Amino acid sequence: MHPLRQILALTASAIRSIPARLGASLVTVIGVTTVMAVLVALLSLGEGVTYLAGKNVRADRAVVLSKGASASNSFLTRANIAIIADAPGVKKDDHGKPLLTAGTLVQVDLITNDSQRGNVFLIGFTNPAVYSEIRVVEGRYYRPGLHELIVSESVRSRYRDTGIGGHIQLHGEPWTIVGVFKDTGGFFDLNVFADGDTVLSAFGRNAFQQVVVQLDSAAAFDAFRHAVTTDPSLTVDVQTEAQNRLDTVKQLKGLLDFISYFVGGLMAIGAVCGALSSLYAAVDARRREIATLRAIGFSSGPVVVSVLVEGIVLALPAAVLGAAIAWLMFNGNVISTVGLTFPLAVTPHLALISLFWAVGIALLGGLLPALRAADLPVATALRAT
Numbered sequence: 001m002h003p004l005r006q007i008l009a010l011t012a013s014a015i016r017s018i019p020a021r022l023g024a025s026l027v028t029v030i031g032v033t034t035v036m037a038v039l040v041a042l043l044s045l046g047e048g049v050t051y052l053a054g055k056n057v058r059a060d061r062a063v064v065l066s067k068g069a070s071a072s073n074s075f076l077t078r079a080n081i082a083i084i085a086d087a088p089g090v091k092k093d094d095h096g097k098p099l100l101t102a103g104t105l106v107q108v109d110l111i112t113n114d115s116q117r118g119n120v121f122l123i124g125f126t127n128p129a130v131y132s133e134i135r136v137v138e139g140r141y142y143r144p145g146l147h148e149l150i151v152s153e154s155v156r157s158r159y160r161d162t163g164i165g166g167h168i169q170l171h172g173e174p175w176t177i178v179g180v181f182k183d184t185g186g187f188f189d190l191n192v193f194a195d196g197d198t199v200l201s202a203f204g205r206n207a208f209q210q211v212v213v214q215l216d217s218a219a220a221f222d223a224f225r226h227a228v229t230t231d232p233s234l235t236v237d238v239q240t241e242a243q244n245r246l247d248t249v250k251q252l253k254g255l256l257d258f259i260s261y262f263v264g265g266l267m268a269i270g271a272v273c274g275a276l277s278s279l280y281a282a283v284d285a286r287r288r289e290i291a292t293l294r295a296i297g298f299s300s301g302p303v304v305v306s307v308l309v310e311g312i313v314l315a316l317p318a319a320v321l322g323a324a325i326a327w328l329m330f331n332g333n334v335i336s337t338v339g340l341t342f343p344l345a346v347t348p349h350l351a352l353i354s355l356f357w358a359v360g361i362a363l364l365g366g367l368l369p370a371l372r373a374a375d376l377p378v379a380t381a382l383r384a385t
Contacts, residue, residue, distance in 0.1 A: 036322025275365025
């Protein structure tokens, strides 16, 4: 008989016999389900950060930082900003002025409504018109030169004294909250905003950290980047807004993914042991059948493959079930950590990862039982049964 037919026959026989070994088979199913539910739930942290980073980005906005720097240590002078403003591709407003904003970033410690310490970021902008998605729905916009702030709806609902008329102490001075802007579903919901020049003056700084430019169109990005990065008076990097956001969360996502895979890997060892036990039991239960088939001409290769396939058949539905449990219990839940508030995101990408992990667990757990079944002497197996 052709090897493929042998594999199909052996595999069909193994699957039909699963109900007779239901208890042992459930060990594999429950183990894989648990591992995949935990792994997908943990990985949803990193997916949530990525989702947050990609929210409300625009292809026609570019971010300029000093070369090799991140947003926290970039250094751009007013002379640099003037040169960037004259670059080709920068959109002009109705008054013919370049649509760009210079920004500076300050971490602010606040107290949550449940008396825990938390932090948000104060961002000073010189021209908030670049961010049309920021819409004040209560109160008014801050005025240049004054210690005034606007906050997101999320910040107001989470932290004390952040409603209109409230005060935040910054560098020993009270800053008054004069407006609340509607949540955008992205990074801005984690911040409070003020006039950029006022923030520089209040914190004794003499340079901004980044410049965000509104371009004529997304197609103008390459021309803008080439002009800015080749200007001998500038030493800067230019990124799309999407790439800049991803770079901002890259380290955090890497840390979250490492923890997720580490914990998932430890749990997977237990699932492999469960699969090992289950498939050993399957081989023992089918010794007479396997020996008989070997005696009539079935080769050892199809025996190995059939045991591995049985493990995969048990593991794949368990992976789907585990991912479904993670989705039902965690998808969309909002958490706050290291100054970020973001939703957990159980995505199809994570479900696909769980399937690959399940196949890996099945193959590792089934390898030794498969080799045992293939190496069992036919005469010995027949006598034992």
